[in-house]
Amino acid sequence: MKTIAIGLMTGTSADGIDGVVLEIGEGSFSIRATETLPFKEHMKEAIREISALRIRDRTDAAELDMDLGNLHLEVALKLISKLGPESVNVIGMHGQTVHHSPNTDPPFSIQLGNGQRVAEATGVPVVTDFRASDIAAGGQGAPLAPAFHQAAFSRPGENRAIVNIGGIANITLLPSDSRNNVIGFDSGPGNTLMDGWARKHYSKPFDRNGNIARGGRIQYELLDMxxxxxxxxxxxxxxxxxxxxxxxWLENRLQAFGKHCTDSDILATLTEFTARTICNDLNHLKPEITTVVLCGGGVHNRLLVELITDKTTARVTDSISGGIDPQWVEASAFAWIADRTLRGLTSTIPSVTGANQPCIAGIVHYPGNRTKHKPAT
Ligand SMILES: Nc1ncnc2c1ncn2[C@@H]1O[C@H](COP(=O)(O)OP(=O)(O)O)[C@@H](O)[C@H]1O
Ligand SMILES: [Mg+2]
Incomplete structure (x- = not known):
């Protein structure tokens, strides 16, 4: 049976919304349409403010929740218009993470973007809050993409690592022997520190292709710190x-470092730091990996990819080799998970998140008029 699912993803980089239409068959899937909507500067600012806990009152968060809901709706409607008469079965909408705190008491993870708004306006069930059930089962609620990575990128006879370089970088280990557990975790910063520096000192959203960092010198003492x-x-x-x-976090360390260096030296050091944190983890994975599959926007930072390639003995490729462009892997993951959620299937992996059981991920928002879409039985 074929399902059509939309996935909408906005990651920690808060650069915008990536959307895909995923056609899911028995053990197969393909991307039918894609769409992206960059955030305007005021929206990025609002997300940063709230993420930094500078919420003035509760209405700020509610307003951003609704604004983000409307932007997600815009992407969903564009995708639906590309499909023709076929109907979409489900929309998986990750939402914008503004706080992820799995180790506090109580643990929580907050994503904004009003799912009910999208459900009402499209007439399609919308899945949101993907992380809550795993956190309730004692897990980190993250990363969630590994089950999809396993479905999309595992290959018999190969120990593979999937590295998603978004604002934060996460690694999934797919062992060739299926009796070994899939492992997945956030290695640390992906683009976020480099983006922040490019924004503050060069008024640019990111260091395009790593060009600025290429002109700087790595400060090894700072790197060690x-x-x-x-x-x-x-x-x-x-x-x-x-x-x-x-x-x-960076400013504290720069203050402790105390030595003068140029802005491009710092960007060079941050790029090296990001590559090292990723590769230190890759090189310690057991079983030893043979292939690294890169995805996420960091794939476009050529210097970063060169540094990663130099620091690991595994073959480095990107997700195009597995049939999915690096930009659409995460959005595809949430389309795929949402479809499973609507069908009552689990998609979290306890060996990844540390939860005490696999969970059905997310909360389903049904449109008020349910005659068109009945919940799956
Ligand atoms: N041409 C490029 N050169 C360097 N970095 C890039 C380029 N294009 C995208 N990026 C990086 O990718 C990030 C967006 O990646 P994305 O996978 O959407 O992250 P997230 O999931 O956190 O939103 C940008 O913030 C930027 O750091
Ligand atoms: Mg993004």
Whole structure:
């Protein structure tokens, strides 16, 4: 039986919404349409403000929730218009993470983007809050893409690592022997520290292709200080976010470093730092990996990819080799998970998140008029 699912993803980079239409068959899937909507500067600012816990009152968060809901709706409607008469069975909408805190008491993870708004306006069930059930089962609620990575990218006879370089970077180990557990965790910062520096010192959203960093010199003493963060030493399961790796985190270390260096030296050091954190983890994975599959926007930072390729003995490729463009892997994952959720199937992996059981991920928002879409039985 064929299902048509839309996936909408906006990651920690808060650069915009990536959307895909995924056609899912028995053990197969293909991308039928894609759409992206970059956030305007005021929206990025609002997301950063709320993520930094500068919420003035509750209406700020509610307003952003609705604004984000409307932007997600815009992407969903564009995707639906590309499909013709076929109807969409489900929309998986990750939402914008503004706080991820799986290790506090109580643990929580907040994503904004009003799912009910999208359900009402499209007439399609919308799945949101993908992380809550796993956190309730004692897990990190992250990363969630590994089950999809396994479905899309595992190959018999190969120990593969999928590395998604978004704002935060996450790694999935897909062992060739299916009796071994899939492992997945956030390695640490992906683009976020580099993006923050490019924004502050060059008024650019990111260091295009790594060109600015290429002109700087790595400051090894500073690099060592960055590498001492205790998160990097911790064993999985683990997940992190901008609550930890943010501009304040970097400023504290720069102050302690105290030496003068240029803005491009710092960008060069941050790029090397990001590559090292990823490769230190890749090189310690057991079983040893033979192939690294890169995805996420960091794939476009040529310097970063060169550094990663130099630091690992495994063959490095990107997700196009597995049939999915690096930009659409995460959105496809949430389309795929949403379809499973609507059918009552689990899609979280306890060996990844540390939860006490696999969970059905997400909350389903049904449109008020349910005659068109009945819940799956
Ligand atoms: N040409 C490029 N050069 C360098 N970095 C890029 C380029 N294109 C995209 N990026 C990086 O990718 C990020 C967006 O990646 P994405 O996978 O959408 O992350 P997230 O899931 O966190 O939103 C940008 O913020 C930027 O850091
Ligand atoms: Mg993004």
């Amino acid at each position: 960055l590498l001492q963060d205790s998160y990097l030493e911790r064993c999985p399961p683990k997940s992190t976010g901008l609550e930890r790796f943010n501009h304040g």
